[in-house]
Amino acid sequence: MNRIRTRFAPSPTGYMHIGNLRTALYAYLFAKSQGGDFILRIEDTDRARYVSDAVEFIERTLAAAKIIPDESPAIGGKFAPYIQSERMEIYKHYAEELVANGYAYYEETEQGRAIRQKMPRVGETTFFDVLHGNITIANSELEDQVLLKSDGMPTYNFANVIDDHLMEVSHIIRGTEFITSTPKHVLLYEYFGWELPTFIHLAPVMGKAEDGTISKLSKRHGATSFDDLIQAGYLPEAITNYVALLGWSPKNSCQEIFSMDELIAAFTLDGLSKSPAVFDYAKLDWMSGEYFKAMSDENFADAAQKYLADFDADRKIFLASLLKTRVAKLSDIPPMTAFLKNLPPFDAELFTNKRNKVTPQKSVEILAPAIKILETVDDWTLDTLNKKIAAFVEETGLKIGTVMWPLRIALSMQKVTPGGVTEILYLLGKNESLIRLNDALSKLN
RNA sequence: GGCGCCUUCGUCAAGUGGUUAAGACACCGCCCUCUCACGGCGGGUUCAAGGGUUCGAAUCCCUUAGGCGUCACCA
Numbered sequence: 157m158n159r160i161r162t163r164f165a166p167s168p169t170g171y172m173h174i175g176n177l178r179t180a181l182y183a184y185l186f187a188k189s190q191g192g193d194f195i196l197r198i199e200d201t202d203r204a205r206y207v208s209d210a211v212e213f214i215e216r217t218l219a220a221a222k223i224i225p226d227e228s229p230a231i232g233g234k235f236a237p238y239i240q241s242e243r244m245e246i247y248k249h250y251a252e253e254l255v256a257n258g259y260a261y262y263e264e265t266e267q268g269r270a271i272r273q274k275m276p277r278v279g280e281t282t283f284f285d286v287l288h289g290n291i292t293i294a295n296s297e298l299e300d301q302v303l304l305k306s307d308g309m310p311t312y313n314f315a316n317v318i319d320d321h322l323m324e325v326s327h328i329i330r331g332t333e334f335i336t337s338t339p340k341h342v343l344l345y346e347y348f349g350w351e352l353p354t355f356i357h358l359a360p361v362m363g364k365a366e367d368g369t370i371s372k373l374s375k376r377h378g379a380t381s382f383d384d385l386i387q388a389g390y391l392p393e394a395i396t397n398y399v400a401l402l403g404w405s406p407k408n409s410c411q412e413i414f415s416m417d418e419l420i421a422a423f424t425l426d427g428l429s430k431s432p433a434v435f436d437y438a439k440l441d442w443m444s445g446e447y448f449k450a451m452s453d454e455n456f457a458d459a460a461q462k463y464l465a466d467f468d469a470d471r472k473i474f475l476a477s478l479l480k481t482r483v484a485k486l487s488d489i490p491p492m493t494a495f496l497k498n499l500p501p502f503d504a505e506l507f508t509n510k511r512n513k514v515t516p517q518k519s520v521e522i523l524a525p526a527i528k529i530l531e532t533v534d535d536w537t538l539d540t541l542n543k544k545i546a547a548f549v550e551e552t553g554l555k556i557g558t559v560m561w562p563l564r565i566a567l568s569m570q571k572v573t574p575g576g577v578t579e580i581l582y583l584l585g586k587n588e589s590l591i592r593l594n595d596a597l598s599k600l601n
Numbered sequence: 602g603g604c605g606c607c608u609u610c611g612u613c614a615a616g617u618g619g620u621u622a623a624g625a626c627a628c629c630g631c632c633c634u635c636u637c638a639c640g641g642c643g644g645g646u647u648c649a650a651g652g653g654u655u656c657g658a659a660u661c662c663c664u665u666a667g668g669c670g671u672c673a674c675c676a
Contacts, residue, residue, distance in 0.1 A: 439626040
């Protein structure tokens with residue numbers, strides 16, 4: 157059996173759509189699971205669509221996602237160049253060979269001379285797809301395709317066949333949108349007398365719009381590129397992991413959290429799904445959270461560095477420990493920690509809590525003595541604060557929740573905080589804590 | 602419109618003639634708890650519809666419907 161070789165062949169648009177990333181991932185996983193090669197080839201034959209720096213962007217994105225090509229424009233390889241615009245002579249040669257053999261012809265147009273592929277008028281073309289089985293399309297559906305454009309560039313339909321053959325690609329993994337043009341490619345392989353690769357056409361990734369309608373994932377569904385997701389503060393590993401499961405599932409296992417190595421080990425073609433998958437942010441959030449929870453406090457603090465810059469080393473690590481179990485993406489951090497920096501406006505209503513039997517009135521009775529006790533605390537550590545408050549609770553004979561509630565509100569002016577009262581006291585420091593408590597007390601009075 | 606592909610809980614999905622139709626996310630409830638979260642326990646909802654084939658169908662066949670794709674000198 158020939159060596160397994162797959163390729164990812166994006167056009168350089170400067171945008172890595174999640175669907176494309178998934179295609180690249182599956183091609184990579186399949187190649188690696190078979191001990192084969194994964195190659196990156198840039199299909200830049202449409203000069204109008206070219207975006208500068210896009211090639212570099214694509215390589216950076218794949219690297220961030222840990223999808224490492226064996227051959228690429230940057231790495232090079234046995235079949236270089238890997239950028240189609242640098243292979244024009246090759247396409248010209250093969251196109252002319254087709255003309256010479258009567259499988260294609262020149263066409264004179266206003267734009268210049270182009271070469272078209274001659275399609276059979278009758279009969280049908282059948283090819284095998286791993287996911288879909290045999291697919292047959294009548295040749296009468298096919299029109300004579302342009303092979304070489306008047307500007308000398310090949311079309312996708314031509315270049316991809318030439319390159320896949322020359323680069324010895326064994327398995328073509330791409331989106332379903334190419335199913336109907338595959339017969340044209342198959343005919344080309346036949347004209348040249350080349351061996352057919354194996355086709356695997358992947359179902360698209362869909363998105364759910366605000367109004368509940370489902371359509372192919374696009375910008376109107378919010379962040380839909382790998383880069384958007386990174387910007388939002390998802391970990392690359394989490395994104396890759398989630399995307400892997402959008403259209404593939406492991407055999408004989410319910411595992412969901414996968415490292416790249418585990419994905420490679422578990423990946424099989426028959427785990428691929430042939431129906432479209434809807435991108436679900438809720439599940440991405442969950443999975444992302446699992447990655448954060450699994451991190452050490454130090455690693456999380458590093459990852460969240462730019463959001464925790466205001467805190468000293470000790471508090472940074474401590475905050476990280478509180479945040480990492482509550483965050484789905486790093487950008488969730490600012491709204492959660494804003495109150496530490498700036499206390500939200502005073503709101504007496506917040507002091508009312510039915511479950512803990514707290515009222516603004518009751519709060520005054522708790523805050524006043526609590527402040528007195530905290531003022532005497534010199535060793536402002538979690539441990540000491542905990543002991544002092546526990547002793548105070550005991551003294552008052554109140555339920556712990558009843559005591560904590562007014563303290564939390566006074567310190568944060570919000571019902572929900574990352575961490576308990578002791579944690580907030582520690583994060584705020586003695587000075588700021590007492591300022592906030594006294595302020596609340598006087599406003600309540 | 603022609604042609605092609607697809608159709609199991611709200612979402613991701615397992616399942617390949619005999620299962621109480623897995624599991625996960627989400628949702629709801631309970632427990633834990635100084636809040637939220639975490640964690641623990643439990644719950645509801647699914648084979649698009651209709652015909653066949655079969656002792657027996659989510660699994661095989663046909664029809665219908667819906668969704669998606671494609672009909673470019675774009676990929």
